[in-house]
Amino acid sequence: MQQAIAILDSGVGGLTVVKEVMRQLPQEKIIYFGDTARTPYGPRTPAEVSLFTRQIVDYLMQFHPKMIVIACNTATAVALEQIRSSVPVPVVGVIHPGARAAIKTTRRGLVGVIGTEGTVRSGAYENALKELSPFIEVISLACPRFVPLVEQGRFRTAETRQVIRQTLAPLTGYPMDCLILGCTHYPFISEAIAEAMGPSVTLISSADETAREISTVLYHSGQLAKASQLPVHQFFCSGDPVMFQKIAQEWLGEQIRVTPVVWQVPQIL
Template sequence: MQQPIAILDSGVGGLTVAREVMRQLPREKIIYFGDTERTPYGPRPAEEVVRFTREIVDYLVQFGPKMIVIACNTATAVALEDIRSRLNIPVIGVINPGARAAIGRSTTGQIGVIGTEGTIRSGAYEQALRQLNPHVRVISEACPLFVPLVEQGNFRSNETREAVYQSIGHMRSYSLDTLILGCTHYPFLVDLISEVMGPQVMLISSADETAREISAILHNEGKLSRGDELPVHQFFCSGQPTMFKSIAQQWLGEQIELTPVVWQVPKIG
């Protein structure tokens, strides 16, 4: 039986990673979990995000994955090492791939990072960037309005355009040449973000870079799927399935098999 790649996120954001894996590695089977019942993770305490991530991983291991991908920047920032210590399979996050891409593509060393409150508060991107280049200038901005809009499927409305301008419009004054989309939800808003920042700012999607890292690790470990049959992916979500399924099918461009999962835990608020 084919071992899947398990991908988890606080909601639909990790679908940006899943789509890239499907494009770059079409023979790989994906098991995806979106914790839509408890999104967003950004405002939550770190220990709560760690607990949620453990619960999802514990659920996903029943499928015998060959790799776990924490496709959530907030969870990567606070839970990656904890999950790695609990498993004997590769566990990767989305922060280091995005940082490496930004360092490789920036010509001025003026790099912006936008993300959730939890990701920005952790300083994980600044640390990753400065490990690669101690002289880099990093401007970080939390954008708490973005994830709820994406989870509602609200990608291009006037409300969303206003939220993007309000959240990052001031960043145009920093002479950035590169902006890391430090949340896997943000590629859903890439057109508006690009509109606000202008063509001189290169946008870095951690989703694209993470898919490349997945490919490299599986290749090095001799674990790439080699069968001719195209896999049937499985999707799970913890909240209302209708919106998740609609967004997933729109983003992935195909029908999906979706299974709702009920968590017996309180939501934020």
């Protein structure tokens, strides 16, 4: 049986990675887990995000995936290294791919980053960017109101546009030439973000770039799928499967089957 790529997120955000993996690597089988019962992760403590990520990885490892993709910036920021040292397969996060793409794109050396409070507070993008290129300047902004809008499926409402314009206003005075969408939920609302930032700013989707990084890592470890038929993907979510399925089908442009997973309260012995 074909080994899958396991992709996880706090909710529907990681579907932006799924869509790009489906497009860039159509032969790869995907198993997705969206922790919609506990979204958003952004305002949570690092310890809590680590625990939740660990639980999802444990759940996904039962399917013997060939790779784990932490398709959530908040979880990547706090749990990537820990997960990497604890599973026997490659683990890809979403922060370094976006950082690499920004470094390739920027000509002025000034990069903007937007993300959840947790991601921005961690300084993970700044660290990744400066690790690669110490002279890069970084301006970061937390956008706590964005993820709930996406999880509610409100991608293009007037209110969404207004929230985005107001939130991003502090960034528009800087001469940055690229802005990292440092949250996998943001590609859902990238049109309004592009509108607010203006045409001189290139948006970098950490989701798109992560799909490419997955391709690179699978190639260099000799693990690209050689499927003769198109794979059937599997989707799990911990919250309401109806809303998840609706958003997923709209975003992916195809019918999917969703299996609900309910987190259990441990039995008192």
